[in-house]
Amino acid sequence: MKKVYFKTFGCRTNQFDTQVMMSKLKDFDLTMNEDEADVIMVNSCTVTNGADSSVRAYINGRGRKNPNAKVILAGCGSHSKGEKLFEDKKVFGVIGHSEKEKINEILKFNDKPFYQIGDLKHIDSTIVEEFVGKSRAFIKIQEGCDFRCSYCIIPSVRGDARSHKEEDILLQIQKLASNGFGEFILTGTNVGSYGKGQNSSMAKLLKRMSMIRGVRRIRIGSLEPIQIDDEFKELLGEPWMAKHLHIALQHTSDKMLKLMNRRNEFATDIKLLEEIASKGYGIGTDYIVGHPGEDESAWSEAIERVKLLPLTHVHAFSYSKRDNTASATMKPEIKGNIAKERYRELTQLIKEKNLSFRKEHIMNLEVLIEKGDSGLYSGYDQYFNKIEVTSDEDLTSNWINLVKVDVEHDKNVARY
Numbered sequence: 001m002k003k004v005y006f007k008t009f010g011c012r013t014n015q016f017d018t019q020v021m022m023s024k025l026k027d028f029d030l031t032m033n034e035d036e037a038d039v040i041m042v043n044s045c046t047v048t049n050g051a052d053s054s055v056r057a058y059i060n061g062r063g064r065k066n067p068n069a070k071v072i073l074a075g076c077g078s079h080s081k082g083e084k085l086f087e088d089k090k091v092f093g094v095i096g097h098s099e100k101e102k103i104n105e106i107l108k109f110n111d112k113p114f115y116q117i118g119d120l121k122h123i124d125s126t127i128v129e130e131f132v133g134k135s136r137a138f139i140k141i142q143e144g145c146d147f148r149c150s151y152c153i154i155p156s157v158r159g160d161a162r163s164h165k166e167e168d169i170l171l172q173i174q175k176l177a178s179n180g181f182g183e184f185i186l187t188g189t190n191v192g193s194y195g196k197g198q199n200s201s202m203a204k205l206l207k208r209m210s211m212i213r214g215v216r217r218i219r220i221g222s223l224e225p226i227q228i229d230d231e232f233k234e235l236l237g238e239p240w241m242a243k244h245l246h247i248a249l250q251h252t253s254d255k256m257l258k259l260m261n262r263r264n265e266f267a268t269d270i271k272l273l274e275e276i277a278s279k280g281y282g283i284g285t286d287y288i289v290g291h292p293g294e295d296e297s298a299w300s301e302a303i304e305r306v307k308l309l310p311l312t313h314v315h316a317f318s319y320s321k322r323d324n325t326a327s328a329t330m331k332p333e334i335k336g337n338i339a340k341e342r343y344r345e346l347t348q349l350i351k352e353k354n355l356s357f358r359k360e361h362i363m364n365l366e367v368l369i370e371k372g373d374s375g376l377y378s379g380y381d382q383y384f385n386k387i388e389v390t391s392d393e394d395l396t397s398n399w400i401n402l403v404k405v406d407v408e409h410d411k412n413v414a415r416y
């Protein structure tokens with residue numbers, strides 16, 4: 001059988017898409033060695049100009065090292081750069097997102113170059129899971145995004161939001177829960193839009209998930225502030241909700257939020273975060289520093305406002321230009337060294353907030369141990385804080401309750 005090698009760039013969603021393709025390849029062998037591959041599937045990322053360059057450099061390099069292999073482009077880059085790479089004969093074939101599940105037939109019957117871009121409306125019938133250890137599973141529940149943030153190319157390469165069928169998701173979770181999985185993390189491009197087209201909502205899905213025997217803790221990859229409605233808030237006290245929410249603010253200056261074409265604004269964000277924190281939650285966010293227009297006064301206002309927010313985690317990014325987005329032509333651009341300094345200031349501030357939060361939450365931590373050996377294990381508690389545990393027992397994939405932990409600068413520690 002011919003051998004296929006997968007090279008995956010980009011985010012978790014792309015890694016999931018690679019798994020979908022791998023699971024469909026019935027008439028081929030998978031290889032981990034790209035030099036012996038007959039086909040190299042490049043599952044590409046196009047999120048920034050830098051991501052495009054990495055994909056292009058890989059394709060050019062493979063052409064020289066293994067000239068006999070057919071290079072096929074898949075992933076988000078097919079929709080932005082596929083046509084050009086195909087015309088320039090840099091790749092043998094191009095497939096779009098909607099064609100992934102047909103990969104076996106596409107590779108089997110296409111001996112001539114092909115460009116099969118498909119559409120951006122399709123949703124895979126395969127629900128992908130990814131496992132961490134034996135008890136924690138990521139489940140992709142939706143695809144695409146209806147927002148149009150100025151800096152983001154995703155909607156034009158992944159399409160508008162659409163949801164997997166609730167019944168399919170629940171069936172999958174049922175199977176995993178009966179096999180011992182207790183924690184489920186819901187992911188997707190814009191997870192909080194779940195329900196669209198399915199006559200459902202995130203809250204409805206969560207309620208039904210929680211009724212499945214064995215489901216112990218549910219985390220949601222990310223939510224937009226405007227997606228947190230009353231129906232969702234009613235669930236915050238449920239014992240199966242992880243006591244951590246990731247709410248994507250992206251910025252705290254209203255001028256910047258406007259430039260970024262975001263749907264949230266600071267006055268409502270702070271109220272929302274305070275309400276959620278008052279229910280005992282840790283809160284994380286995404287935050288972009290150095291977006292064009294972020295002048296000194298916007299930044300100083302923004303960072304002062306971050307100080308007011310009950311945040312415990314941050315996923316900070318330095319803005320990186322993406323052609324064909326509104327932000328790419330905005331001025332003035334922010335110099336790299338300034339963005340770096342703002343990144344440092346922001347992450348340092350959230351580290352301090354995280355430390356004070358952990359100092360206030362040292363009792364009764366419920367930890368799912370993910371990995372470890374030789375007596376040293378690590379996992380996350382309900383607030384999504386890392387804990388290192390020493391024990392003489394093998395704790396891998398176990399749930400443990402820690403009555404009290406010690407707080408160190410970057411993690412909690414305990415003996416069990």
Ligand code: SF4
Pocket residue numbers: 145146147148149152153154155189190
């Ligand atoms: S919410 Fe904004 S940043 Fe996130 S995928 Fe949609 S358009 Fe991109």
